[in-house]
Structures are given as C-alpha cells and as structure tokens.
Amino acid sequence: MTDLDQRLATLPLTRRVFLQGSSMAGVAAFLAACGGGSSPSPTGQASVSPSEGATAEPTEMAIEGPLNFANWPAYIDLNEDETASPTLDDFEATYGIEVNYQEEIEANEDFFATIAPQLGAGLDSGWDIIVLTDYMAARVVRAGWVEEIDAAATPTAHANVRDELRGLDWDPDMKFHFPWQSGATGVGYNVVSTGRDLTTVEDLFDPAFKGKATLLSGYPDTFSLVGLMLRAKGQIANVPAEMTFEDAQAVHDYLKPFVDDGHIRAFTGNEYLQDFGSGDTWVAFVWSGDLASSGGPDDRFVFPEEGSIIWTDNMLIPKGAQHKAAAEAMIDFVYDVANAARLAAWIYYISPVKGAGEEIAKTDPELAANELLFPPAEIAAKMYPQMALADEDDIAWADLAADLEGA
Amino acid sequence: MSLLRSRRAIPYLLMAPGLLWLLLFFVIPNVQMLVFSLSEGTLRTGFTTPPDVWDIDNYTGSISRFSDNFSNSIVYGGLATILCFLIGYPLAYAIAFKGGRWKNLLLFLVIAPFFTSFLIRTISWKIILGNDGPALAVARDFLHLVPANFSIIGTPLAVVGGLTYQFLPFMVLPLYVSIEKVDRRLIEAAQDLYAGPWRRGGLVAGAIFGAFALVALQVGLGYGAFVGEDAAPAAVVAAGLIGAVGGGLVGAFLISQSFIRVTFPLSLPGVFAASILTFIPAIGDYVNPQLLGSPKTQMVGNVIQGRFLDQNDYPIAAALAFLLMAGILIAIFLYARLLGTEELTGGTA
Numbered sequence A: 001m002t003d004l005d006q007r008l009a010t011l012p013l014t015r016r017v018f019l020q021g022s023s024m025a026g027v028a029a030f031l032a033a034c035g036g037g038s039s040p041s042p043t044g045q046a047s048v049s050p051s052e053g054a055t056a057e058p059t060e061m062a063i064e065g066p067l068n069f070a071n072w073p074a075y076i077d078l079n080e081d082e083t084a085s086p087t088l089d090d091f092e093a094t095y096g097i098e099v100n101y102q103e104e105i106e107a108n109e110d111f112f113a114t115i116a117p118q119l120g121a122g123l124d125s126g127w128d129i130i131v132l133t134d135y136m137a138a139r140v141v142r143a144g145w146v147e148e149i150d151a152a153a154t155p156t157a158h159a160n161v162r163d164e165l166r167g168l169d170w171d172p173d174m175k176f177h178f179p180w181q182s183g184a185t186g187v188g189y190n191v192v193s194t195g196r197d198l199t200t201v202e203d204l205f206d207p208a209f210k211g212k213a214t215l216l217s218g219y220p221d222t223f224s225l226v227g228l229m230l231r232a233k234g235q236i237a238n239v240p241a242e243m244t245f246e247d248a249q250a251v252h253d254y255l256k257p258f259v260d261d262g263h264i265r266a267f268t269g270n271e272y273l274q275d276f277g278s279g280d281t282w283v284a285f286v287w288s289g290d291l292a293s294s295g296g297p298d299d300r301f302v303f304p305e306e307g308s309i310i311w312t313d314n315m316l317i318p319k320g321a322q323h324k325a326a327a328e329a330m331i332d333f334v335y336d337v338a339n340a341a342r343l344a345a346w347i348y349y350i351s352p353v354k355g356a357g358e359e360i361a362k363t364d365p366e367l368a369a370n371e372l373l374f375p376p377a378e379i380a381a382k383m384y385p386q387m388a389l390a391d392e393d394d395i396a397w398a399d400l401a402a403d404l405e406g407a
Numbered sequence B: 001m002s003l004l005r006s007r008r009a010i011p012y013l014l015m016a017p018g019l020l021w022l023l024l025f026f027v028i029p030n031v032q033m034l035v036f037s038l039s040e041g042t043l044r045t046g047f048t049t050p051p052d053v054w055d056i057d058n059y060t061g062s063i064s065r066f067s068d069n070f071s072n073s074i075v076y077g078g079l080a081t082i083l084c085f086l087i088g089y090p091l092a093y094a095i096a097f098k099g100g101r102w103k104n105l106l107l108f109l110v111i112a113p114f115f116t117s118f119l120i121r122t123i124s125w126k127i128i129l130g131n132d133g134p135a136l137a138v139a140r141d142f143l144h145l146v147p148a149n150f151s152i153i154g155t156p157l158a159v160v161g162g163l164t165y166q167f168l169p170f171m172v173l174p175l176y177v178s179i180e181k182v183d184r185r186l187i188e189a190a191q192d193l194y195a196g197p198w199r200r201g202g203l204v205a206g207a208i209f210g211a212f213a214l215v216a217l218q219v220g221l222g223y224g225a226f227v228g229e230d231a232a233p234a235a236v237v238a239a240g241l242i243g244a245v246g247g248g249l250v251g252a253f254l255i256s257q258s259f260i261r262v263t264f265p266l267s268l269p270g271v272f273a274a275s276i277l278t279f280i281p282a283i284g285d286y287v288n289p290q291l292l293g294s295p296k297t298q299m300v301g302n303v304i305q306g307r308f309l310d311q312n313d314y315p316i317a318a319a320l321a322f323l324l325m326a327g328i329l330i331a332i333f334l335y336a337r338l339l340g341t342e343e344l345t346g347g348t349a
Helices: A002-009 A023-034 A050-055 A086-095 A108-120 A134-142 A155-160 A220-232 A245-260 A272-278 A290-294 A324-334 A337-347 A356-363 A391-405 B002-037 B057-065 B067-098 B100-115 B118-129 B134-142 B156-181 B184-192 B199-222 B233-253 B257-284 B287-292 B300-310 B314-339 B341-347
Strands: A067-071 A099-103 A129-133 A177-190 A213-216 A264-268 A283-287 A299-302 A308-316 A383-385 B040-042 B046-048
Touching: A067 A324, A086 A099, A086 A324, A086 A337, A108 A129, A108 A134, A108 B300, A129 A134, A129 A324, A134 A308, A155 A324, A177 A220, A177 A272, A177 A337, A213 A220, A213 A272, A220 A245, A220 A283, A220 A308, A220 A391, A245 A264, A245 A391, A264 A272, A264 A391, A272 A283, A272 A290, A283 A290, A290 A299, A308 A324, A324 A337, A337 A356, B002 B314, B040 B314, B057 B067, B057 B314, B067 B100, B067 B156, B067 B199, B067 B257, B067 B300, B067 B314, B100 B156, B118 B134, B118 B156, B118 B287, B156 B199, B156 B257, B156 B287, B184 B257, B199 B233, B199 B257, B257 B300, B257 B314, B287 B300, B300 B314
Parallel strands: A067 A099, A067 A129, A213 A264, A213 A283, A308 A383
Antiparallel strands: A129 A308, A177 A283, A177 A299, A177 A308, B040 B046
16 A cells, blocks of 8 residues: 555645634634645545535445545554555455555644644544544533434444543543544653662653753643642642632743753654654653654653653544544444554554453463553552633633743 | 836836735735734634734734743854854865865855755764764763763753754855855955065954954853853963964964955955854744754754644743844844945945
C-alpha cells in the first residue's frame, strides 16, 4: 500500500478557507485556516450537504470516502518498517474506503482552536473523525458541534465498550462519542541522561535537570499532576477534579520560579517525543504509552508516587462531517476485539474494548502483564481524573497557564 | 479634448488595481481588527462589539500584562538587526566592490536559503543548537566548557541567532543595491584628494561603536533568565572592552576615509531600507521564539498567535497587533528623523 504510505507521510495539498457567512465568522475561519491547522482536502462527495449526510442510510454500498481522520501522534499501529498501518490497511480492504489519516492533534486546545471557528459558524470542519480528551470532548458535545452516531451502524462498538466508560454525564448513552483509548499522564525520563530512576513528580524539579525539563501545555495535565504533588506535600487539600481556583493559583505560584530560572524549558504537546529523541529533554510530563511505543530504549514512563492522571480520548464526528457513514464504519471496526487488541498491543495505551486484554493474553502473555496496558490495582487506586471546568473557570485557568507559558 | 481627459485618467487607472487590492486586503481587515480590539469576549463565549462596548482596557491592560513580551520583541528584534548589519554590510560591500565575475553566484548564495521553507530552516537550527548538535558537541563534549545539562535551545542567544539568520538576506540585498550604485569615480576623486586610511578617527569611532554593539549584545542576551547565569557587571565591562578594542582595530586599519566620506553616506538609503526590512519582520516573529526559545523568551508575536489561535481571544490579540503596529510606526518615524528623510528619499535620486 504505497498509496497509503504517501498519505500518511504527506500533508494535504489544499486547505479550505471559508469566507462566506457573517463577517465575523468569515474572519474567524480565515484565521483558523492561517493557523497551521491544515484541513483535509474535500475530495469526497463535496456536494452532499451535512443534513443529507446525517440521514443517509449507512448500508455498505452507500459508504463514501475518503475518511478524514484526525488523531494524535503515536496513536495508530504501524507495520514492521513503520510505513503503513495494518489496522488502516485492513479497514480500507474491508470497506473499500480510503482513509486520510493525519496526526494532526498535538494538544486539545490548539486543535480545538483550529476547528472551533468553522463549527461555530455552522460549517464543515473538514474532518470526519476527531479524537479529543474527556473535558474537551464534553465541551464540544455540549456545544452541539457533533453528529449523532447511528446505533444501527455501530453494533460492535455498543456491545464491546467497557462498562466503566459508559454512562458519562455528558453523553450517557454513547450517542455522540466512543472512546479511542484511555491513558495516564505521568513522568517520563531518559534513564541514561538522568542517571537514576525517578519515582515522583517532585523528582522533575531536581536542580540537576535544570533546562532539561518540560511540562505539558494547557492546565488539565500539568496543573493536575503538580496539584497531586502539592497535595502529597500537604499544601493543597483537593484531588484534581475538585481543585479550586486558589489551588490552581498555588500550582502557578509553585511553578513560576522554575519557569523564571529556566528549569522548565518549555511547555509542549506531543512534540516532547522529538525532544526526548534529541536529548534536549531529560524529564517531562508525558502520556503513558508514547515513550513505550515511539521513544528510545532508555526512555521510561513512571506512574508517580503522588498519583497519576487518568483520561480517555474520544472519537467524535464533527457536525457537518462529509463522510459520516465511513466514520461510523471506522468506529465499529476498531471495536472489533481482534482489531482492538492489535491496536493496543502497538500503542501501549489502555483499550476501551471489552475482551481486548484476554485477546492479547492469548498471544503475548508478557504484554498482558504490562502496567501501561493494564495498570495494577495499587496504581489504579492512585489514578485521578482531570478537572472539568465551566467556560468562565476554564478561561481563568487557561490564563494562569498562559502566564506560565510566557504568552 | 477627450484625449487629454483620458490621459489625465491614466494614472488613476494604473493605480486602481493596487488601491483596490489594498482596500480589500488591508483596509477592510484592519477595520475588522480594530473593531475586535475594542470588543469583549472570546470565540466560545461570543463577542460584544462596538458600539455596545468600547473596551479600551484591551490596550492598557495588554501593555502592562505583556510588557515582558514587548521588551523581548524590541530587544531581540533590535539585536538581530544590529547583528545583521554587522554581518551584512561587509558582505554586501565585498560582493558589490570585489565580487567580480562571482557577483551573481554570491548573490544567489545569499538568497539560496529562501528556497527552503522558513519553518524547516528554523527546525534545522533547533537541531544545530540542540543537545545532539555540533555546537554543543564542541563546547560541551570536546572543550568541557559547559555542564552536561547546559542547553543553547531556550536561551535568548538561540532566538537572536535564529532571527539574525532568517533575516540576513533582507539586510544584504538592499545594501548591495545601494552600494553597487555608488559612483566609483567619486571614490577615485576622494583618493586623489588625499583620502587615506582613517587611522585616528577610525580608532575612536570604531572603539565607540564596537563597545556599544558588544555591550548591547551582552546585556540583551543576558537579559531575562539565561539558563545558568544572568548578565553580570563584570561581563558587561569585559564585553565593552573587547568591543572597543576590536572596533578600534577595524576602524584604524580596515576603514578608509574615502569609505567613511563617500561610500557609506551614499549607501545610507540602503541602510535605512535594509534595517527596516529586517527589523519589522524580526520584531513580529513568533516562529523563532516558539521553536528555539523558552517561556521566558516569548515575543509579542507569540502572544498574538496564542491569543488568536489557541485561546480564541480575538480582542486581546487584535489590540496587541495594533500596539505592535503603532510601536513599529513610531520607531520608523524616529529612525527616519535620525537619518534625515529628505536625503534618504528625494535627495539622492
């Protein structure tokens, strides 16, 4: 599938700039289009209006492609020479739909900002599936910016999603989202550079690592983890989901001197993978599976003693998506137990699919004991969800984070 | 009669496409931005626009809140311009006067980096200055000058270096054009009139300029948090002395009176154009601080980018953009006054 290789390797050639609509929406969409968020090229059925797409009967014959799929880096299985994805290849072979898979999402806030102007103006974002973390997915669903996922087209997904992921207050009946993977936020480090094993969040602030430490941009991961550290030190009382603005202020005040003296070199999204590769980063807040699947042999992930952050990234179909039926087919496809097991075994995250663990255990018992895929009870007991803030609070917290990030 | 009238219309017809273009893509977007800059709210919460609200606080609040970013922009943009000038003027002079048959090739080499994307060039600097790169391989692994956790990435040095590299061609090309235009017969005439080496004047002027440039560089780069150390008074004095000695030597031995009295004054329009062409993009840049800097080295461009594209906070972003624009206009006005506009625009033509 050299065809697919090229699609994986190259960015889309065209970008959509919407200048219709009200002047403000026009400017907003234009800004977003300028902002480096390249939208996929609309090579599919561009004449199909969103409402028609939404009501089309998803029979196998009616499924139109290509499927424009925006996901995070290191989040899809790759073959031996890392040129193609077996899962995507199989999907293409099964349904005859091209998949335009782009590793476009480095951080929730940044990606949200690239699609919000179009969605807010009632326009197609250009994507058929996007993957957002709980708090951001909830915000998009509450805003009504998603298509309802047809239950008749996704029977496997409805049957196989793990019970603890059902019944969320923002989408109790899985009408708008299906989890892609769950994972943890903890501390990543290069054991050769640090010269020792790290066990806590506080280890990241060791003076020996000055200038070689990075945190995650935005507040949900960074403020949660530092909050857990301050909680362990007795400086704040609340777990991340219950943190108050005063707690956030305390986290900010703790971090500020480390930013000022250059101890923390950057606030990153998924690009910490490159910085670990070059040795510019020795320790960082990272997401659990990335270093195992895409890092070097000396890169380690640790669930910190103070606790770690558990989250789920969710597949959503943005409002007005042009290839909704294809998106539903993909959602159903990755909930097949065998497909889910193959995916989880490569990317080292926690699969949302019932039975994927047993499937992995059948072929690879060692992997089935991996704590990244199947966190043991003592680690799971110290996993905390992120805060889910209302819009006004979100702006105030984001401002605190922006002050640390220097912009 | 009608022929005469149509002739009068010709200049307007010739200008019409340009004016229309400016109206559509400069005036109208700027009016829109001005409206944004006085509004309240974000994309998510919705905007309240004038005339319902006139939020001047977007401007006043931004200046105080983002004063660090403004000073970063001015200092880094200014330093990059000075460095570009110090590197670019001798280069342009050499190409124009000594280039000979290599002139076209040399000019091509100056522009050659532009054939690669701006982003790729900055990312290659990230690799060159990075942990595995040649710069640290020499300074850290071979000479053992710096500790193991020293990094160049994240320092003002990296940002200013990146800016200097990116905008050097903007400096060299206008300088080349104006130096190339200098009438050689005037230089010969000066030499006939006993214009020799600059010696004493060159020593003094070179020492002053050299000291100023190196102190500016030292203070500018040490300014803010440098990983490891801050600018110390002793270092500033040392930089001043080194700059004075170096500048004095260059002034006394390399610069002739015919250069200082003929070539340089005649190339001033090029200096003016080149420094503006370098300073304006450098001060508004956000790619270099983003990729090569740290949270302490973010410039105004980063705030504008972040507010527009990450936080969808258009009012603050628009206000900052206008403040930056106003700042640049004031700076250019003062600069033009300093160099004397009449001579720059009309005088030499």
